[in-house]
Amino acid sequence: MGTNRLAGAASAYLRSAAHQPVEWHPWEADAFARAAAEDKPVLLDIGAVWCHWCHVMDAESYEDPALAELLNREFVCVKVDRDERPDVDARYQRAVQAIARQGGWPLTGFLTPDAQLFHGGTYFPPEPAPGRPSFREMLERVLAVWRGERGQVRAQAKALRHALAGHLDEAAPGELSDLVLADATHGILATADRAHGGFGSRPKFPHPATVEFLLHRWCDAPEPTLRAVIHEILDGMANGGFRDLLGGGFHRYSVDERWVIPHFEKMASDNAELLRVYARAAALFGRPAWTAVARETVRWIREVLADPDGAGGFGASQDADTGAGDDGDYFTWTREELAALLDADELAIALARFGIGSLGRMPHDPARNVLFTAATAATLAERFGGTQEEMERLLDGIDGKLRAAGARRTAPFVDRTRYAGWNAMLAGALLRAAPVLEDPWAREAGLAALARLRREQSRPDAVAHAAGGVAGLLDDPVQCAAAALDAFEVTGAAEWLGWAEALMDKVWSEHWDADRGGFFDTARGRDGEGLLAMPAKPLQDSPNASPNGVAGITLARLFEHTRDPRWRERHRALVAAFGGAAKELGLFASAYLLAADWLVHPATHLVITGPAGDSLADRLHRRALASFLPRRVVVRLTPGGAPDRLPPALAALAPAADQVRGIACAGDRCLAPTAEPEEWVARLRSLVPTRYLSE
Template sequence: MNRLGDATSPYLLQHADNPVDWWPWGREAFEEARKRGVPVLLSVGYSACHWCHVMAGESFEDEAIAAYLNEHFVSVKVDREERPDVDAVYMEAVQAATGQGGWPMTVFLTPDGEPFYFGTYFPPRARQGMPGFMDVLEGVVAAWRDRREEVGDVAGRIVRDLADRAAAYGAAVTPGDAEMGAALLGLTREYDARRGGFGGAPKFPPSMVLEFLLRHHARTGAEGALQMARDTCEAMARGGIYDQLGGGFARYSVDRDWCVPHFEKMLYDNALLTRVYAHLWRATGSDLARRVALETADFLVSELATDEGGFASALDADSDDGTGAHAEGAYYVWTPAQLVAELGEADGEFAADYFGVTQEGTFEEGASVLQLPQGGGVVDAERVTSVRDRLLAARDRRPRPGRDDKVVAAWNGLAIAALAETGAYFDRTDLVQAAVDAADLLVRVHLDGRGRLTRTSRDGVAGANDGVLEDYADVAEGFLALASVTGEGVWLDFAGLLLDSVLHHFTADDGTLYDTADDAEALIRRPQDPTDNATPSGWTAAAGALLSYAAHTGAEPHRTAAERALGVVGALAGRAPRFIGWGLAVAEAAIDGPREVAVVGGTGDPLTAELHRTALLGGAPGAVVAVGEEGSTEFPLLHQRPTRAGRAAAYVCRHFVCDAPTSDPRALRSQLRTPG
């Protein structure tokens, strides 16, 4: 066993028995490289990554390749989910040098951590135009031995170029209607009107952009924005990217039609999409949106919940195919013969027709990914339910995909927000309780008394890595959503503790935000990225949480920090709207107010409950909600807000102006749905 045997990361533990003499990321590895006078091989991946597993099996478990690595390199393995800062700075270098990126990421470094050669997946021997990994290793060793000064010059130039790429984001314009209109126009140009979504293959769920479109429609009434969101959500829900039996979304579709997924299921995707579908139902009343929101929420709880109350990171794409070999999608795909074997001739043929399972197959080796018919005419609903239940029971007997059971703070924050809101919308107290349990775990295990977060935990034990900006922002977002749903002000207090850390440790003098704290480990440069990736940018997620907290409390420093951070959205809205979606959604809230809703009334009072639910379903972008008894000190919004003649009342304010208080849920609904 190599040095990864004591790791807490499931991904690192997958490599603990490799013949490669792996080191975890740390000062000791680079000191070893400096002492031996050899370069560092940095390999970055994550546990649910299919091609990471492929490269491991082909190269890192190969005795000859491992022996060559051990002789000529210090090999460092990094879980990108534990160390997103390390991943970010070197991925930026890979993308700048090659024009593309991805995982596994393979980077060769000097003992000072400076990169000089890059790639992603390499096959063990050259094929299909790709150089073989052994050829790459031999080439790097030759360059290091014979042209050391040239290698050093290249590495130094790359580091300087990365420093020069940091844009002056602080000079950007705070976004308004003009920027929102430019963003909508840009999205319309890239929209796939026939299939939904944006751009070509591979096609990723555009969660952050969908949130912007729903908020823009809520504020302005723009039907085009709602149409793009609704049609994209329907296409994804009917496609193979959505698990038609067990609920939940795969990471992305390899084709433009949402048919064939890359089968890994990530916590962050499903948390974000649960919230999107719940918000789509709130805007339209769509039965499909309601079903998908609840099924995906149930997937989170049934498949990803940990014994300690948090949520695991992912399910693998690969699983045992029944022969002892691992294959991508083996758990999820079906042939017509398998359907008949499980359901009988008549129901098997019915299921094949209904789910689009063909003799040719839509995936590999004649197997198909289950899909729903587009357009969705009602078939025999009772028969469909029976078939789905029996197929799900049959699938449960298959070998299950592996689970990465580490708890990532940021992604749990996203799940808390999604489950709290979905549970409140659909009267599912069990989902709200799941959100509370996850929040409790984050407070107990991840949060210290100084308002500082640890990024990961496993089995209830905190990991060694500090939280990054997205952890503070997304956990604060989750706590704020939980405060609005439960009426428990302690979650507002915890959010404030985290956001104070954002102000003190992540914010530059010009109002821009860094992804790592001012006292974090120094890398070749301090990462700073305002654009979304698979999750909302930490920068704009922090802006959103700061804005909500300011609306709750009237805290001027937090409001000012949010507005300054949103300047980058003004700069990118028209140029790259697909990659600043969360920032656009936050900007919609800022333009709208956001609206502040205080519901005052007795605990257990039906009118209080109805006004509270109406406030949560109001739909105004980023609206914050406080609920409590008259005279309560739980929330600042409740201060000096009395009931009306002994009856529960709701107060709606924005831009320092308040509507007349009302005890009529219909009047409250009207106040919240008036376009901003």
């Protein structure tokens, strides 16, 4: 079998289509020049290597020689990896949503030779289905319009482009206050599913930025409903099949409202954000179950995503499937498979614990079950006898047997591409989780990934999306700067603070909109075909935290670490640029709400003084890093450090950095310094509403 133009692509998703009979182009100027020369429409297919329905459409349509003959004769076909080109995906997703009222992958677009979209949809089946034409029927309809109604095609493309302009720029000026944040919080709580946890109905996405925002709000105003919603979503996600109970880590989203049946792909970005929020919530509320979830997520990152050559860094995703016709079989189990591995007593307990034969049955094959927590160890101990501790040991043994059997299965493909933004997100999450979990691997892996990212860049203030890939995307340098600040707080090494400053200065000069405010998602001056030329300023978390939201938080942290007024001025300008959208977007702009929270409320500074390498100072430092406090800033100040970078109240308390002390200040309120670890922990706990923690 021959190969097409995608055989040498850097993207694993594009290479997976190299054997197809379709004459694919990657996204490149040559494809559109060819379409213009041959007067053909462009078929745009956007997907991902982890995407189940992308695999389905590939097998059903793009590997069909008869359909490929039609495509090759009448269209110029372009295939895009949405992970490799998020700038292409973001714009054409919005354009297709305007037509089809839905988006997702695979995205199927029909473009003019100048890359303007005039029609599109998502998955098209090989045969007609209720409310959905077959792919061949759709192709023939598009060709008929292209040949006979070219004026209508141009008018549709122009109208879509015009409509899209208003959607891509999400800036809406407005002032933020505590009242606005409170209103946004109540709007978020109104969407909470109080029965099953999470927000809305089905399908359910995790919204980790929202949970983190609610953690901050609860610390500032400990309403019982806030705490309850936080607990319900974290417990719901942890106990459902949305979390891989055996392999660790989280799947993409849940197709049902109970978090039981997921879409099985696992993403680096999602797991980074979920690891961060579970570690922070565990630090705040002291819930061992959430600590265990964070620990198991780290295990999946270490075993599956971590670079196998040990050079540092992480892959991008783990596929949902192992091949054509598969739909999560690697992650699901039949009763017979369990019976072959467990003795009679273990089997009875496993069936009850995992809810075999109940909510987790796969719709396409009810014999297969997603494992979820249908019964706790305490409930099982009461039902089957023995103590809870004995039951927990028995459950650990069952899990061990199932993991060993799972290791003998063919695992889904892991995309080893090291995308900069996602690597930074994982690095930052590991650095944040390491002290909570007391996990030295997490700390070293986070630092190694960041060091490799920084080392591989062509310039100290630039970040490419991947090695040899596109540059000038907003999310990559913003996420790297955020993680660099995490590394600075963990190590105290000034080089990380310097890198964060250099990156954010470059972001300001190349992405800031001087007219309306906000950061563009691509640098000014980047050329591009079709909709790529349209400026976009994303505010919504979709589903990961928006780059403008993360940028706002990073600007705030830079000011708190440096006291340089330019960072405060830029932070204030960014928050003001989107202030008019805060209440309306609410749940979908939680990262931005966190950025606004940093502006409206004071930061909490934790300063540890003492010589470098001093064991007592290091112990105080680790305790500070393991705490959760709203708008927390950790500073390790050694002799010769720069106390002028501290707020005035703190600088007055930390003149002698050679003395070992822990100093905590929430805004202008500072607690008495201490060198006693137990007293330091007590002071840290006094800064959160501890009387409400166990309610």
